[in-house]
Amino acid sequence: MAGNNPNSKPMNLTLKVWRQKNTKATGRLETYQVKDISPEMSFLEMLDVLNEDLLRSGQDPIAFDHDCREGICGMCSLYINGRAHGPERGTTTCQLHMRKFADGDTITIEPWRATPFPILKDLAVDRSALDRIQQAGGYISVNTGGVPDANEIPIPKSIADKAFDAATCIQCGACVAACKNGSAMLFTSAKVSQLAMLPQGKVERKTRVENMVAQMDIEGFGSCTNIGSCAAECPVGISLENIAMLNREFISAKLTSENL
Amino acid sequence: MSWFTKTFTSTIGRKVLVSVTGLFLCSFLVVHLVGNLQLFNETGDAFNIYSHFMATNPIIRTMEIVLVLGFGFHIYEALVLTRRNQNVRKVDYAYNRPEDNSNWSSRNMGLLGTVILVFLIIHLYNFFWRARFGEPNLIPIEGTEYDDLYSVVVQSFHLWWYVLIYVLGQIALGFHLYHGFQSAFQTLGLNHKKYTPFIQKFGAFFSIVVPAGFASMPLYFFIKDVVL
Numbered sequence: 001m002a003g004n005n006p007n008s009k010p011m012n013l014t015l016k017v018w019r020q021k022n023t024k025a026t027g028r029l030e031t032y033q034v035k036d037i038s039p040e041m042s043f044l045e046m047l048d049v050l051n052e053d054l055l056r057s058g059q060d061p062i063a064f065d066h067d068c069r070e071g072i073c074g075m076c077s078l079y080i081n082g083r084a085h086g087p088e089r090g091t092t093t094c095q096l097h098m099r100k101f102a103d104g105d106t107i108t109i110e111p112w113r114a115t116p117f118p119i120l121k122d123l124a125v126d127r128s129a130l131d132r133i134q135q136a137g138g139y140i141s142v143n144t145g146g147v148p149d150a151n152e153i154p155i156p157k158s159i160a161d162k163a164f165d166a167a168t169c170i171q172c173g174a175c176v177a178a179c180k181n182g183s184a185m186l187f188t189s190a191k192v193s194q195l196a197m198l199p200q201g202k203v204e205r206k207t208r209v210e211n212m213v214a215q216m217d218i219e220g221f222g223s224c225t226n227i228g229s230c231a232a233e234c235p236v237g238i239s240l241e242n243i244a245m246l247n248r249e250f251i252s253a254k255l256t257s258e259n260l
Numbered sequence: 261m262s263w264f265t266k267t268f269t270s271t272i273g274r275k276v277l278v279s280v281t282g283l284f285l286c287s288f289l290v291v292h293l294v295g296n297l298q299l300f301n302e303t304g305d306a307f308n309i310y311s312h313f314m315a316t317n318p319i320i321r322t323m324e325i326v327l328v329l330g331f332g333f334h335i336y337e338a339l340v341l342t343r344r345n346q347n348v349r350k351v352d353y354a355y356n357r358p359e360d361n362s363n364w365s366s367r368n369m370g371l372l373g374t375v376i377l378v379f380l381i382i383h384l385y386n387f388f389w390r391a392r393f394g395e396p397n398l399i400p401i402e403g404t405e406y407d408d409l410y411s412v413v414v415q416s417f418h419l420w421w422y423v424l425i426y427v428l429g430q431i432a433l434g435f436h437l438y439h440g441f442q443s444a445f446q447t448l449g450l451n452h453k454k455y456t457p458f459i460q461k462f463g464a465f466f467s468i469v470v471p472a473g474f475a476s477m478p479l480y481f482f483i484k485d486v487v488l
Contacts, residue, residue, distance in 0.1 A: 016354075029354055082357030108355040115348050180358060180367050182348030183271075213272055222345035223271035225369060226443040232361035241451050247272060248449025254267045 010036040011103040015050065017062055018110045023118045023126075029108070039099035043086060044069060044076060046098055047109075063121040071095040071235065074170030077177070078123055079110040084174035084233040092172065092235040112177035116184070116219045127173045129219040130187055134171070136215035137208035138191040140200050159197050166194035168236040175230035175238070181222030186230040188216050189246035190238045196249050206257035209249040271344070272447075274337045279447035281334035282440050286466070288327055293473045300480070304410030305401045311409045315391060335377065342370045365435040366443075372436040379429030386416060417481035426478040430471035437467035 012035045020027025034050050041049075044066050051061035067075035076093040080086035086096040101107060111119050116129040155163075167190075175186035192209050195201030201208075224243060231240045267273040295314070298306040314320050358367060365372065390396065391409050399408040416422050441463035445451065450459075 018354075027351075079353060079356075082353065082355045083360060087360075110353055110355070113349050113351055113353055115350055178358075178361060180362075181345035183345070213270055214266075217271050220348065221271075222348040223275055223341045224447075225275075225341075225345075225366070226439075226446045227362045227366040229358060229361040240446065244446050244449050244451030246449075247276070247447055250270075250272045251276065251449060254263065254273070260263050 008039045008099075009103065010038060011098060011101065011105075013037060013046075013101065013104070014106040016106065016108045017123070019062070019122050020111075020119050022121060027119065027122075029110075037098055039097065041098045042069065042094055043078070043080065043096040043098065044094050062123060064123040065125075066094060069094040072170065074172035077112050077125065077127075077172060077174070079112060079177055081108055084112070084178040085172075085235050089232070090235060090237055092170075095235075112173050114173075114176050114182035114221070116182070116221055117173060117176065125173075127171070129221070130171050130173060130176075130184065132219060133184065133188055133212050133215045134191060137204065137211040138195065140195060140204065142200055142203070153199050155198060163194050163197040166190045166197070166238065166242055169194075169238050170236060172235065174233050174235060176221065178229045178233035179222065179224075180227055180229065181225055183224045183230070184216050184219070184221040185224035185243050185246065186234065186238055186240075188212055189242035192249055193242045193245040196245065205249070206253035207259060209246065209253045210257060210259055213246075213250055271341065274341055275447050277333055277337045278341070279444040281330045281337075282444045284330045285327075285334060286437070286441060286444075288330070289470050293470055296474075296477060299410070299413060299477050304399075304408070304414070307410045307413070308399060308401060308406040308408060311391060312406050331380075335373070338370065338373060363439065366439045369436060369439055372432045375432035376429060376436060379425065379432065382425060383429070386422075387413065413477075414481050414485070417478040418486050420482065420486070423478040423482045427475050430475040433474070434467050434471040437470065438464060441466055 012033070015032045015034060016029045017032060018027050019030045032050055032054075034046060034053070037046050037049065044064070047062060047064060054061045065075050065077055067073045069076075071092045071094055074092070076085075078085065078093045080093065080096070085091060085093045086100070088096055088100055109123065111117075111123045112125045112127075117125040117127055119125050169187060169190035171187065173184075173187070176182055176184050179186075192212055195208065196205050226240070226243070228240060231238060261269070268277060295310055296307075298310050301307060387409070390412060391407065396407045396409055396412050398405045399411075400406075417426075442456075442460045445456070445459050450456075
């Protein structure tokens, strides 16, 4: 199954994949061999090939999350060879290509591991804890109405850029998976600072940060110790400056908000 | 829960306490280091007068209580957070490469802190306890009798294993500060492209100079009196 490129040499790989029947079952790593993998394939396409083989031989295919396969939706996950979204920086698993591996490699594939992300099956985890943090305050309640005129609300370019950078978070959960403490601070900080920087977000600014941090703690995520592995593994490059901003927002909200 | 309790039992609130107490302890390290430089005064009089002042001055004695509270909060809050964090990943990764995305010292603050705590207990038992509750020899300096703590310190630093404990304790402190100093500012939300690079560089400088300064004292007396 070599790709279109006549120069690419098909690869044979050994995969160690985490198999787990359901949330309560005990999982373990199973070893599989995949043959004739094109270097042009994405990592998920390689898993598709393996799943087709498993189906043909009457075995249960491996469950893994995926959707757009264009690196924009945040649905894919996977802890590949000890790294969230695999060894390549700034890339989601769906955009990771097999040319980053060598023929004969052994690849270990595990799900995101954190108590707030229970394993549903095999490599698929439930990340709705992040949705609940978002629901706790990651919105603005302004009248959306019609489309406003451009530049009706003046926002300095540098602020707009920073808010946009924070808004690129795709909620994939790699930050939690990579963090030694299983902390969701990078995710929460991106959502909080995106809205705190923009005029539309100022209305609920203090209540938002208080509620989102409270929800983050309720969900059972760990605390941030500024290790930095989250930002290093983030596929869209959310920076640690956002965590500093979250801390700043939280401290000032706690000191000045009306919420007792 | 009141807003106050909610703030300081949240993960960020607890971390703010770790950070504030950590920076306070950094300021203590500077005072302690500068004061102890008087050990290098050969006669020992300067050090004995200084330690007498530290043991009797009411402001210093009050700060001593604040210092104990600082250590207490720093250790307690860090312990609570560490235990929470250890529970977040009940099943560990079979294959993990954290060294690809983070520093060793950042990931091992609890271990480093524990080494420092063990060192601190040995250190306090040997010097603080003996200075305050023991009965060192008295030495006359300009007509007044002082406890001769200088000799206690110098004699301790003639023991090779004691010097080794001190040097290891300071190495752990160095790594702890290398992460901790700059991390404290990040936790307080103080991150800005104008001054964060300076904080990081100064933190690295601080984490080398302060432990090296402390380690120089046992090494000086051991090398001067035992090796040479």
